[in-house]
Amino acid sequence: GYIDQVAGTLNASESARFRSAGTVRQNGLPVGPSRGGFQAGANLSNVNLINANAIEKDNANPVTYEGFRATIAHEINDNWDANVTIAQQTIDADGVFFVDPTLDDLEIQRYSEDTINDEYDNMSVTLEGSIGDLEVVYAGAYTDRATDQIVDYTDYLFVGQYLPYYICDGSVTYPGAAGPAGTCQAPNLYVDSLTNTEVTTHEFRVNAPISDTMTVTAGAFFSDLELTELNFFTYPGSTKNIGWSGVTGWAPNYPHTNPPAGTTGGNSGAGWYSVPGPFTAPIIFWNDIKRTDEQKGFFGEVNVDLSDTMELTVGARWYDIAVDLEGSANSSFYNFNAATESTCCGANLSTQYAPGNPNGYPDKAETDGVIGKATLSWNPSEDVMYYVTWSEGFRPGLLNRPVGATNPDGTYSVKAEVDTDEVTNYEFGWKTVLKDGQLRFNGSAFMVDVSGLQSTVFDPSIVNLFFSDNAADAEIRGVEGDFVYYTNRNGLVVSGAFSSLDTEITKSLVPTADVVVGADLAFAPGFQANLAVRKEWGMSSGNTGHLQIQAARSEKSFSDIMEPNKAVQSSHHFINFRYGMSNDDWSAELYVDNVTDQRAEVSNTFVFDRQRISVIKPRTLGLRYKRSF
Numbered sequence: 001g002y003i004d005q006v007a008g009t010l011n012a013s014e015s016a017r018f019r020s021a022g023t024v025r026q027n028g029l030p031v032g033p034s035r036g037g038f039q040a041g042a043n044l045s046n047v048n049l050i051n052a053n054a055i056e057k058d059n060a061n062p063v064t065y066e067g068f069r070a071t072i073a074h075e076i077n078d079n080w081d082a083n084v085t086i087a088q089q090t091i092d093a094d095g096v097f098f099v100d101p102t103l104d105d106l107e108i109q110r111y112s113e114d115t116i117n118d119e120y121d122n123m124s125v126t127l128e129g130s131i132g133d134l135e136v137v138y139a140g141a142y143t144d145r146a147t148d149q150i151v152d153y154t155d156y157l158f159v160g161q162y163l164p165y166y167i168c169d170g171s172v173t174y175p176g177a178a179g180p181a182g183t184c185q186a187p188n189l190y191v192d193s194l195t196n197t198e199v200t201t202h203e204f205r206v207n208a209p210i211s212d213t214m215t216v217t218a219g220a221f222f223s224d225l226e227l228t229e230l231n232f233f234t235y236p237g238s239t240k241n242i243g244w245s246g247v248t249g250w251a252p253n254y255p256h257t258n259p260p261a262g263t264t265g266g267n268s269g270a271g272w273y274s275v276p277g278p279f280t281a282p283i284i285f286w287n288d289i290k291r292t293d294e295q296k297g298f299f300g301e302v303n304v305d306l307s308d309t310m311e312l313t314v315g316a317r318w319y320d321i322a323v324d325l326e327g328s329a330n331s332s333f334y335n336f337n338a339a340t341e342s343t344c345c346g347a348n349l350s351t352q353y354a355p356g357n358p359n360g361y362p363d364k365a366e367t368d369g370v371i372g373k374a375t376l377s378w379n380p381s382e383d384v385m386y387y388v389t390w391s392e393g394f395r396p397g398l399l400n401r402p403v404g405a406t407n408p409d410g411t412y413s414v415k416a417e418v419d420t421d422e423v424t425n426y427e428f429g430w431k432t433v434l435k436d437g438q439l440r441f442n443g444s445a446f447m448v449d450v451s452g453l454q455s456t457v458f459d460p461s462i463v464n465l466f467f468s469d470n471a472a473d474a475e476i477r478g479v480e481g482d483f484v485y486y487t488n489r490n491g492l493v494v495s496g497a498f499s500s501l502d503t504e505i506t507k508s509l510v511p512t513a514d515v516v517v518g519a520d521l522a523f524a525p526g527f528q529a530n531l532a533v534r535k536e537w538g539m540s541s542g543n544t545g546h547l548q549i550q551a552a553r554s555e556k557s558f559s560d561i562m563e564p565n566k567a568v569q570s571s572h573h574f575i576n577f578r579y580g581m582s583n584d585d586w587s588a589e590l591y592v593d594n595v596t597d598q599r600a601e602v603s604n605t606f607v608f609d610r611q612r613i614s615v616i617k618p619r620t621l622g623l624r625y626k627r628s629f
Contacts, residue, residue: 001059001095002618008109010157011049012168012184016460016609017161018042026102027567027606034408035461035564038161039173042180047172050237052154052186054109061095080129091118096152098603098612105599106618112152112190120145135207137219145197153189153233155608159460162333163187166284167237170244170337185237192232199225213305217315218298225293230274233285243337251335252278255288256328256348259341266343271350272326278341281332285464289327289349293396296320313375320368321396325349329401329465347401353416361416365397383433391427394420395454398468405463411511418468421452438488443481450474452509453521455561458607459514472515472561473507476524491536498529505561514562523569525557539581546589548578559604567611572600574616586627593620 021036067089074082093116100108124141157163165173169182205219242248254260257271260278273288301315327349334342355363373391380386403416429444452470482497503521530552539545553573560566575596580589594600594616603614 001061001063002106003059003061003095003097003099004107005055005057005060005095005110006103006107007056008054009051010111010154010187011051012157012164012187013044013047013049015157015161015164015187016159017164017173018044025564025609026611029563029566032564039180044172044180046179046181047168048183050184050186052111052188054111055113057095060108060110061093061097063091063093066090076129079131080127082128083126085122085124087120087122089120091116093118098605098614101611101613106615108612110152111154111188113150114152116147116149118145118147118149133208137203137205137207139201139203139205141199141201143197143199145195147193147195149191149193149195151191151193153191154187155610155612156189157187158609159458159607160464161460162464163189163235165336166235166332167241169242171242174244182242183240185240188236190234192234194230195228197225197227199223210302215303216300217303218300221295221297221299223293223295225291227291228274229287229289229291231285231287232279232283234282235284236282238281238284238332241336245337247337249337250281250284250332251338251340251342252280253283253286253330253332253335254278254341254343256330256343256346257288257350259343263341263343267328267330267346267348267351268343269348269351271328271348271354273328285329285331285346287327287329289325289329289401292322292324292326294322295396309379311377311379313377314373316370316372318368318370321366323365323396323398324363325353325399325401347403349399349401352403353399359403359416361403362399365399365417367394367397367420369394383437385431387427387429387431389425389427389429391425393423393425396420398454400467402463402465402467405467407459407462407512412462414462414467415469418454419452419470421450421454421470423451424449438486439483440485441481441483443479445479446477448476450476453561455515457514457562458565459562470509472505472509474503474505474521476521477502493534493536494532495534496529496531498527500527501525514564516563519561519563520558522560522566523557525555525569525571528552528554534578543581543583545581546578550576550578552576554600559606565605565607567604567606569601569604569613572598574598574600580624584628586625588626589624591620591622591624593622594618 017037017039019031019037020040021031021033023031069087071083071085076082096108096114099106120143122143127138129136164184167187168184171182172180172184201223203219203221207217209215239249254277255273256267257273258276259268272290275288279286297317297319299317301313304312306312328346330346333345353361353363371392375387375389377385377387397420398418400414400416402414405414406412425446425448427444427446431442433440451473453472453474454468455471456466456468458466478499478501480499484495486493501524503524505515505517505519508515508517532548532550534546534548536544536546554571556571557569558566559569574594577592577595578589580587597619600616601613602616605612
């Protein structure tokens with residue numbers, strides 16, 4: 001590990017519930033008038049605020065990888081080959097891989113232990129052969145992945161207006177005219193998360209010549225995914241807060257899809273669940289959800305040699321995709337100081353998206369259609385090729401959990417179904433081999449129109465769950481390229497790559513001011529580049545030595561297109577070094593990653609009103625040894 005967990009304290013007074021509109025947040029954006037705290041400016045002098053204490057630990061994010069991969073290749077006969085690959089991996093990790101920029105170098109404060117066990121098994125089969133002039137390929141795969149994770153959720157305090165309700169006495173959060181008094185327990189929160197994902201895919205493809213100048217490729221694709229998610233949002237202090245009648249604690253909580261006998265109204269209704277309940281404090285919220293994705297598609301492509309130097313490729317794909325949600329997301333709201341489950345809140349996805357539901361919501365997020373592509377290429381010589389491409393793409397739609405939740409002024413409501421977002425790409429590119437084979441230079445200039453960009457939104461003034469929407473239309477323009485240059489100096493090779501982007505939101509599709517026309521897209525730096533210089537030489541022992549230096553740079557970018565959740569991701573650069581030797585049987589290498597010990601930012605988030613930055617590893621020295629058998 002390389003991130004230290006350091007001492008610190010916080011208490012419920014730092015909740016967004018007590019924050020006034022106009023307060024300037026860490027990203028420089030003030031709290032909007034409609035997002036001020038329910039008890040903004042409340043006098044908490046008569047409240048006993050119990051601190052949560054951060055866990056202190058050096059090098060708190062170790063990771064252990066274990067696994068294997070095996071491939072069996074079999075030549076069935078002269079026309080058919082088969083490959084079977086089996087892979088398994090287990091990851092055990094503690095801590096987190098992000099830091100708090102307001103603390104010292106590589107430091108974070110965490111108030112509950114973070115752990116994860118992540119296991120997957122994968123098997124894939126490829127069958128290739130020919131029937132006459134017809135080339136046939138089948139590829140199938142099955143993946144089963146399971147995670148068991150504990151996540152510190154304490155940062156939710158900074159945005160969660162209702163959080164104090166679950167850990168403070170009722171006389172604090174709903175005090176009446178007397179003013180807040182009583183006790184708020186420590187806000188050390190965590191999520192116990194269990195997920196399981198199963199994916200099965202099948203693809204069948206054929207290639208055949210139609211004539212001397214024309215070939216065709218056609219095929220079909222099928223995919224089934226099932227994701228189950230069981231999350232227990234745990235508030236340890238909830239076992240001690242006292243209600244208005246002097247009763248401590250909360251009524252037991254059940255799945256909306258498996259309510260207690262005699263429960264009517266609210267969100268109760270029969271449906272899918274993985275555990276029957278009840279759940280008692282300190283579990284306050286929980287999600288028990290199953291998502292299924294079913295995809296099928298048929299595709300075809302025709303290649304036509306228009307001349308000895310020009311080729312036209314035209315293709316299309318028909319797709320049919322259905323995404324479904326079942327289960328429920330429940331909370332203990334209205335269970336405080338109560339004897340029975342209220343079933344008032346959260347979402348019953350099984351009834352919400354049932355066929356023929358009374359709200360008119362879809363049963364599934366379904367989409368079908370056709371996308372196309374066309375490429376015209378020209379080879380003026382054996383060493384140069386130019387091409388122009390038009391292509392279409394999309395991401396499937398999906399269903400939201402908190403349907404119908406609205407913002408405080410009523411101008412926005414979470415919709416049931418998020419539509420597909422679509423892209424249209426126009427590209428001019430080149431592939432060249434120059435200077436008698438010494439220089440290979442490939443590149444492209446492109447323009448992409450994005451329609452209905454799907455975006456994840458976290459806005460506790462609307463609902464305490466993440467949801468999605470088609471938030472914006474956008475444009476992307478850019479140039480990218482890569483090169484390899486074999487110099488006149490024996491064994492000296494220079495290589496590199498670059499990209500230059502100009503991105504812009506052209507239209508906001510939400511009625512709030514959270515998406516700004518003219519702003520950049522997220523994680524889209526204006527310029528990125530890397531350059532490597534490698535020298536190889538023969539050694540007296542018969543081995544080949546090598547020395548390589550690589551440098552990379554990226555300009556700044558932004559972490560989100562939603563203004564309240566946006567933070568700047570700083571520009572960065574770093575250098576890597578390699579020195580080693582090899583022969584036909586083995587290789588050994590000394591490496592130094594991040595030679596100058598930079599804090600290059602690779603990810604950034606501000607969704608909980610606190611900036612959390614993931615950086616590359618600090619300077620790392622190591623040895624690698626490989627042997628061929």
